[in-house]
Amino acid sequence: MFTGQVMGSLPNCDHNKHDEVEDDDRLFRDGRRRIDFILAWSNELGKKRQQTFKSRAVFETNLIEEGLQLEYTVTKNRISYVKIHAPYKVLKRYADILKLRLPIKAVNHLCLIRHAADSYLIPLDWYLIQNKKGPKDMLVKLKHKLLKPFQYNKKKLPSITRSYTCPYSSNKEYLFDIPEKPEHLFNSATRSWIVDYILRRKYFADTTENSFACGINKMVSDKIYTAAYPLHEGDWQGPDENPRKILFDCWASWRNCFKLQPIDHIRVYFGETIALYFAWLGFYTSMLIPATVVGFAVFVFSLYSMATDSTSKELCNPAYNITMCPLCDGRCGYWKLSSACLRANISRIFDNGSTVFFAVFMSLWGTFFLEFWKREQATIQYKWDLTSFVEEEQPPRPEYLSRLENCDTMRVNPVTGMTEPYLPFWRMRFPRYFTSYSIMLLMTVFALSVFVAVIAYKVVLFTTLSLLTDSVTSVSSVQLFKDNASLLTTVMTAVVNLIVILILNFFYGYLAFWLTDWEYLRTQSEYDNSITLKLFVFQFINCFSSIYYIAFFKGQFIGRPGRYRTIFGNRLEECDPAGCLIELCIQLAIIMVGRQLIQNNLQETVLPKMIKFIKMKMRRQTQEQKLAAEPWEKDYLLEPAREMSLFYEYLEMVMQFGFLTIFCAAFPLGPVFALMNNIVEIRVDANKFVTQLQRPVAVKSASIGVWYSVLYAISRIAIITN
Structure with a gap:
């Protein structure tokens, strides 16, 4: 009935303790909803200002209809921002659509399968657990001894918990290992990936038949927005511990x-x-x-x-x-x-x-x-x-x-259903x-x-x-x-x-x-x-x-x-x-x-x-x-x-x-x-x-x-x- 694989946990199912610490300056003004994505636009657009305002309004309305929550920071200076938050319901819906693999609740016989998989991936370590004596034990000890001086700080970056994962299904949500705070099921990288997936597929024009007016990449290319990016997890130079600073201290330094x-x-x-x-x-x-x-x-x-x-x-x-x-x-x-x-x-x-x-x-x-x-x-x-x-x-x-905005030949893409410009091979592409x-x-x-x-x-x-x-x-x-x-x-x-x-x-x-x-x-x-x-x-x-x-x-x-x-x-x-x-x-x-x-x-x-x-x-x-x-x-x-x-x-x-x-x-x-x-x-x-x-x-x-x-x-x- 339910198939899956024994794996290391995915980004969307990693329970990283640093991800669970909400940073006040990376939240909405209410201090509860975290910022998953940022859109920035310029206030100095001159003649195109009215058209870009209309495109942004249509696009942001479509985002709200999709379930995303927006908060604005409009300044008198050159750049203003739209902060985007993806509620748990939206994340859960797209996890079902995209079939993201999430951890399910621990079952004893599945744990045995997991250990067997570990023995296949890392046979020396598995042998060390099962048999304390023998030549393989010596090889494992020698390997750990040789690699010990080259290990990164395991206290700051502990090993990520391995778990049994399966494609998420809303009909079987009771089988999945949902944390006390459900929003922590998805870490920041997966949240931003889901938001980006939505942004790349929303229109910024009144019609949905034209592929020319679709997606955040097209809007950035047309200067409707000047930037679109997820936030870093903290300041790498600050005194506070955060995932970004830990990565710098234990990896990038x-x-x-x-x-x-x-x-x-x-x-x-x-x-x-x-x-x-x-x-x-x-x-x-x-x-x-x-x-x-x-x-x-x-x-x-x-x-x-x-x-x-x-x-x-x-x-x-x-x-x-x-x-x-x-x-x-x-x-x-x-x-x-x-x-x-x-x-x-x-x-x-x-x-x-x-x-x-x-x-x-x-x-x-x-x-x-x-x-x-x-x-x-x-x-x-x-x-x-x-x-x-x-x-x-x-x-x-x-x-x-x-x-190809002025291309005369248009054709419906049979996969996406979108109307796209079509270039005849021998007349346009081959030359x-x-x-x-x-x-x-x-x-x-x-x-x-x-x-x-x-x-x-x-x-x-x-x-x-x-x-x-x-x-x-x-x-x-x-x-x-x-x-x-x-x-x-x-x-x-x-x-x-x-x-x-x-x-x-x-x-x-x-x-x-x-x-x-x-x-x-x-x-x-x-x-x-x-x-x-x-x-x-x-x-x-x-x-x-x-x-x-x-x-x-x-x-x-x-x-x-x-x-x-x-x-x-x-x-x-x-x-x-x-x-x-x-x-x-x-x-x-x-x-x-x-x-x-x-x-x-x-x-x-x-x-x-x-x-x-x-x-x-x-x-x-x-x-x-x-x-x-x-x-x-x-x-x-x-x-x-x-x-x-x-x-x-x-x-x-x-x-x-x-x-x-x-x-x-x-x-x-x-x-x-x-x-x-x-x-x-x-x-x-x-x-x-x-x-x-x-x-x-x-x-x-x-x-x-x-x-x-x-x-x-x-x-x-x-x-x-x-």
């Missing part, structure tokens, strides 16, 4: 860099989508530990074996007196092979038998990482009641409706897709052309360094530049290439969004998948074209002495006498580490603080600063949590995964730098979500989405490349 993440509590506060990102990032970072150990061991072994390498010894022995042909046409002279001794010794660090082993290891590591993540994700899905999760039918994007991907191909050619220009710059720079004369500087300096012209050229070109990559990535981002907007994609998931493909292809070609060139093409088509191949009168680029691997290592290290330093330390850490400082300085001269007294006013001043907030975070980590796996043999220390970067990245992102962004709506998702397919493709490319 820099002193927790080496602590495990409270993923279940992140999910309770931010929802499944954001919690899954941090779970994936934490899992990826932990998987980097064995790669770091092996990579560092390979590097140490390479340093140890460098002194015994016979090839380097022969090349460095001046007794052989091997004279080489000029490296450039014109005034370049003959040179001694022994002058490449330093570069040969450095090259041996990355070009030996151990790096071959490391390449095989990292190819297998990439595959194991994806397989282990699938298991971890399945465990999370089971634990969070996501095994049977199906994404709801998505409404049209507000931008899609805005662009746009064809043009969009043609521009992508053109930009790919442009990226390769820029790379060719960098190669030309490198050839000119190398020739200039090789032709230095004594009149330029001292004799010893000239000889130093000449002997290491190849190494200096490689480093300087790699830095220039990094700058070009960062500049092109910036413009590619705008171009990718413009092309995706131009394609008229109907739903947000279609839009996300399209922008993911474009940006990944752009950045992959931009970052890896130079690396692939050095690894596979450089020095392969130069010709021979007397018959060198040329382009525009210049000889093709050659590898260093010590080989191309040292150049590949330098290029990979500068691009990978440089991107991480600039994006983490500058773009995600320093730049937001500078922008916040400038905004605060500007606000001191306005009346807006005076507004920031109430919690909804403080949250309004934060950056909006956009739907694409996690997109660039995933993209950054996916590109890092590519650097680690595709050309790992050239840079064994790559996992070391990636591990250090990710330890910082977790806290940077956590700090951003807790302190700098408005609280996002808790969105459900059962996986990391299209990013798993991208990671899978990279792992296959890595196997072929290595």
